[in-house]
Amino acid sequence: MASVEFLSGNEAVAQAVRLARPRVIAAYPITPQTTVVERLSEIVEAGELDAQFVHVESEHSALALLMGSAAMGARTFTATSSQGLLYMAECLYYASGGRWPLVMMNANRALALPWNIYGDQSDSLALISSGWIQAYAEDAQEALDMIIQAYAVAEDIEVRTPVLVNLDGFVLTHTYEAVSVPDQLEVDRFLPPPDLPEGYPGTFSMSKPQSLAITAGPGDYTVFKYQQHAAVMHSAAVIRSVGEKFHQHFGRGATGLIEGYRSEDAEFILITLGSVSGTVRQAIDELRRQGVAVGMLRLRYLRPFPTEELVEYLYSSTRTRHVQNIGVLEKDISFGHQGSVSLEVKSALYEYASRQGGAAVPVLNFVAGLGGQDISGEDVQNIFLELASSVNAANQSQQTLSAPGFSDVRFLGLEPFREENQHQDAA
């Protein structure tokens, strides 16, 4: 029987990992990831999980060690954050290119400099092209569910690609909520031990030595990279089917790569990801009471990018209202352009518009929550009101500060600097 426990996001992840029965865990501590591996070390120490828990000297070593473990067919786990994820960067590409089915949790945290230990999404978004499947949890329950599903997705014979499950630092990793923790038997039924197909890492043995991580020359390299791309594209279907299977087993959880909230008849849609979605839901309910047709699309996965699902949500023939304006709310800025998620969304919309003809829906980019900045319900309501007021407005209103240059990026919290900025623009 499942039990309901009062857990933080990190503790929910630790419980999920315990239930997934990895054989090797390697980790290096970093705020705000530390409590995940603290709990796991206690779980291993108490004999509740039969795993090797390896204290490594760096994040780079942690991931390298897990590739070796996965080569022997072991299920593995590690977790990191921020600078640690960037220190791993080299190994991230190794792991995805080598097709090791690893699962890692990342506590989304700001990047230095200036030094900052609080949450934002700059770390994982910087590594969006590293070949890992990227998931973003909204709450502790989804974090637990996503970790268990991540193993099923990563180990799928047609996918064999590592999965990064992201939790917003502190806001999700350190806040407590009631979480349904499934029974071990139920999880065992859902997630059998890893399948080790011929020709993939995991079939390595003393009697059958293999050379892993081999060289491929100019022509061959492209074929390997194409295969990798095709596997990540294909993983979208596997993520959906694993989600549906999870739903059948445990009776909960979204199954798509995108989850909509009151979006079917919304004229103004905010696209976002991670824990801020809870605040967005509340702001939507409040504005709906005032008669503003607002809604949300929550990106649960950024890789593979769910272009088809996004288009279906925004342009479906079953919609009762056309979408007038879209906002993208993210805790990240790709310096010199705009937020990384905004780029993803705009790319998908351009593809749709160029295929269908006609113009894409305008997209405004809201950069908020950098370095742990609070995003209040009022902030989100203001974002929606700006979306609503900027329809057909040549000069869009300045609820938040617009970045200099040809860009629709608005930074939350810079309103007091606005006059100064306008002055500089004029000069």
Place this chain on the structure above:
Amino acid sequence: MKKPEEVSNPPCHLRPFKRSTSLAIWPNSPQADSGHLAFSNKDWRNMWPQIEWQACNSCSLCLLFCPEGAISWNANRLPIVQEDWCKGCGLCARECPKNLIAMIPQTHR
């Protein structure tokens, strides 16, 4: 006496990387069974170790020091160099206590 060309403990062999225009039989990940060389080294090697067998006492130092594992015993326990594996580095020549190995230009063989 067995024929000297006969290798009693054959080292790894050349097995060209299997290319295909069909993805279905392309390797799933960049890994391969160990002990096989995808490309021969003979086409770019500059030097070649020429071994004088007459005075060899099979001390096995050349075999042990070879960084590529390119040297093995023939049926008479005399060292032979594998054509595809040797890179011509000359370590064997330097280590042979009896100076029986001469590094000669590959083109002069």
